[in-house]
Amino acid sequence: MAALAYSSGKDPADIVKVGQKVSVTVMSADLDRNRIALSMKPDANTPAPPRRQESRPPPRPAQPPAPRKGDVAANGMRFR
Numbered sequence: 001m002a003a004l005a006y007s008s009g010k011d012p013a014d015i016v017k018v019g020q021k022v023s024v025t026v027m028s029a030d031l032d033r034n035r036i037a038l039s040m041k042p043d044a045n046t047p048a049p050p051r052r053q054e055s056r057p058p059p060r061p062a063q064p065p066a067p068r069k070g071d072v073a074a075n076g077m078r079f080r
Contacts, residue, residue: 016040 016022027037067079 022040024038024040027039029036067073069079071079073079
């Protein structure tokens with residue numbers, strides 16, 4: 001799985017679909033076990049693609065500090 005993409009996933013179907021054409025690099029071949037290791041990642045000299053930024057809600061405006069004893073309200077009354 002690690003050789004499929006920079007992002008991690010649990011299921012290869014999250015990254016590739018059946019019948020999809022992909023470019024791969026042969027990483028190793030095990031002739032005794034009839035296996036090959038392939039990678040869809042570019043070579044080590046190529047930087048990883050930029051991460052997609054998640055959309056976040058805008059920050060909440062700062063609230064004024066709570067009134068303290070002795071402060072004066074807009075209507076002229078003092079806080080106790």
